[in-house]
Amino acid sequence: MIVVSEVRCSDCLQEFKGRSRFVVIKEDQSQRYNEEERQLGAHLYQVLVCGDCAEWYRDPVEVEGT
Numbered sequence: 001m002i003v004v005s006e007v008r009c010s011d012c013l014q015e016f017k018g019r020s021r022f023v024v025i026k027e028d029q030s031q032r033y034n035e036e037e038r039q040l041g042a043h044l045y046q047v048l049v050c051g052d053c054a055e056w057y058r059d060p061v062e063v064e065g066t
Contacts, residue, residue, distance in 0.1 A: 010047035021063040023056035
């Protein structure tokens, strides 16, 4: 099961505490997906990361109201 936290960065686990949050897409590599599941995006999920960790991703999207 994948848990998405709105309190801590998914990568470094630091609390956001009013800092900017970014939505990024990660790939679930903990299990195998068949071709149909991959075409449907079943292996992808969204998480929140801090600004420092967001630099590691291609298309981070800042969450408004933080």
